[in-house]
Amino acid sequence: MADNQYLDYSAARRMKRFVLCSLLAYSAPVAAWYRVPSRRWAACWAWVGLLAIGTSVPAQAQSPYTATLQRALRQAPADTSRVLLLADISTTFRYSLPDSALWYAQRGLRLARRIKYPKGQGRCLARIGYVLAEKGNLPLGLRTELRALQLNQNSHDRLGEARTLLLIGLSYSNSTDYMQALRYFHRAKKLYDAQVSVNEQDTQLLIAEKGVLLHNIGASYTMRNQLDSARYFEQKALQLIRGHAGLAQTSSGNPLPLVLRGLGLIYARANRDDLALRYYRRSVAAALPDNNLRATCRTYNALAELFWKRHQLDSCRYYAHQTLAIGRAKSWMVEVLGASTLLAQVFEASGKADSTLAYVQLMQTAKDSLYSPRRMRELTAVSIAEQQQRLKVEAEGERFRRRVRLYALLSGLGVLLLLALGLWLTVRRKQRTNRHLQTLNRRVNQQKKTLTKQRDDLSKALAEVTTMQTQLIQSAKMASLGELAAGIAHEIQNPLNFVTNFAEVSREMLDDLKADVVADRKEEALSAADDLSQTLQKIKHHGHRAASIVKGMLGHSRASSGVREPTDLNTLAEECLRLAYEGRRAKDKGFHAACVPDLDPALGLVTVVPQDLGRVLLNLLTNAFYAVSEKSRRHPQGYQPEVKICTRRQSKQVEIVVRDNGLGIPEAVRAKIFQPFFTTKPTGEGTGLGLSLSYDIITKGHGGTITVESREGEYTEFAILLPNEPESHSATPLVDKVYD
Structure with a gap:
């Protein structure tokens, strides 16, 4: 739209137009009234007052x-x-x-x-x-x-x-x-x-504009006589702007006068004139600080309509004149139309034909300006064009949505094709995997047969060793065998424990292997097969060891030689802790305990006889798990079994500590625990040779010490101190060693 379609007005022309409009607004009624001679002086003063009102309007007519x-x-x-x-x-x-x-x-x-x-x-x-x-x-x-x-x-x-x-x-x-x-x-x-505001000024402006919007929604509902909806939005606007004193310092201004007038209109339509009048007066007062002439003009018109409804013609005429003066000065034709219509009705009711005619003409002029056939045709054309534009936009949007749906469909088909290709590749991989797993399954079955045969052999050997052990114990107790014979009898139990534990572990690993094969977990199956093979090797080794011990027992007690070698005590301690725990669980499937290895990473290699020291640690740990198991069985509520093994380097010594929070050792029997054949376990569960043999291995075999500290019902702690000096001689042999 070209710039020359809008008119510029200088300040002088605006003032001149305002004065002329003010004179026109009052000329007709005053002329009719002025014909009465007794009223001429009053007319002069009225002109002065009206001109003062009119000229005061533009003097302060701007926002703060x-x-x-x-x-x-x-x-x-x-x-x-x-x-x-x-x-x-x-x-x-x-x-x-x-x-x-x-x-x-x-x-x-x-x-x-x-x-x-x-x-x-x-x-x-x-x-x-x-x-x-x-x-x-x-x-x-x-x-x-x-x-x-x-x-x-x-x-x-x-x-x-x-x-x-x-x-x-x-x-x-x-x-x-x-x-x-x-x-x-x-x-x-x-x-x-x-909208999201970024500072206080933007927040105030946004509140002011939303207040105006909510008021106009309420006003539209008022004009449609939907008073409940109108009151809801006007009250909502009032709640929004209440408490914000800075709304006048925004370009939109304070919407409070508009909202108060809107509430007054609602109450006026509901025939609650007193409330309507109260809100109208509050609206006029609220418009003064912001110089909001538009709100004032519309509120004056609403007051004139209210007084006309109440048949208070003088008040109606007064506020209608005020509305007309401001409306004509500012060219607000909607207000001019409303005020001139009211004044024509007032003067018609007063029987003043000349004034009525003048305001009827003014009303017709305003109506033609707003709603003349030409203007209405233009307005209709604009509305139709706007609707056509909206329909065009909606049609374009629909075409866009159709394209989007088409692209989405094509994309979906592409995804389905990719999924089909991926599924086909997956099926091929599974077929190859299944063939490989079948091969593995055949190997597992073969290993299962081998394992079964070894298990039977071990069971037979175990039965023989158990018989021999019983005989040895009875003979030792009856004939008071010497220290060496007692040690040999106890040593038979250790490899058998290893055999039993590894056999149980092998069975569990075989079950895991079957589960991996069924679940199509190739890597886990291969790993389990490797672990099973290693376990079988250990079973074989300890089976030979048991056979060697049996052979040594049959050949009567004889001295054996043990060679010290650099050993990783941390690894040995962890292995013994694991084996002892698994051995306990093999006897009691429901048993669980916290295994706490507290190992010194700076310990390094220590020169010991690893087999003998392993037997000592395994014996201590087995006793510890037995103690916590018994305590857990007797006091299950709130008890957490815990077995801890620690390694520490102390200058020229190495310390190994085994601690449990089990039943503890009574003070009365604490001095006897290292004596041969002394045991606190029930008959058939212990021989009384474990701690005695352990004591000899540590003190005589390695030149160290073993001590015990216990508190009944709370804990037991065994502490082993070993020398950590390089030695070239062999340890004192306590048990015959036979190697394949």
């Missing part, structure tokens, strides 16, 4: 925030900032000086076009369209606002779009199309609700 924006305009560093400030200054004048609002908006539009700033063009065009619509040119104003809306959308100015939708709704409201107005108001509400 206008001067702040004008200072910011003078200091604005960029043209884009100047455009937005000009649009905001135009907004501050819309309720007081519409000509000034138009002038600033045109100035901002020219600057925005020069710098090619579509966001600024949209905001300025929206202000221009609003002023034109308020001045009575609804078609041109609506057309301008619709173009502004398009610019807002193209520049992605969501706040500007919300403001323009609000102004378009106001234009439809002025044309009495309240249903269409509500559509635009609710579209604006969605955009306002999505």
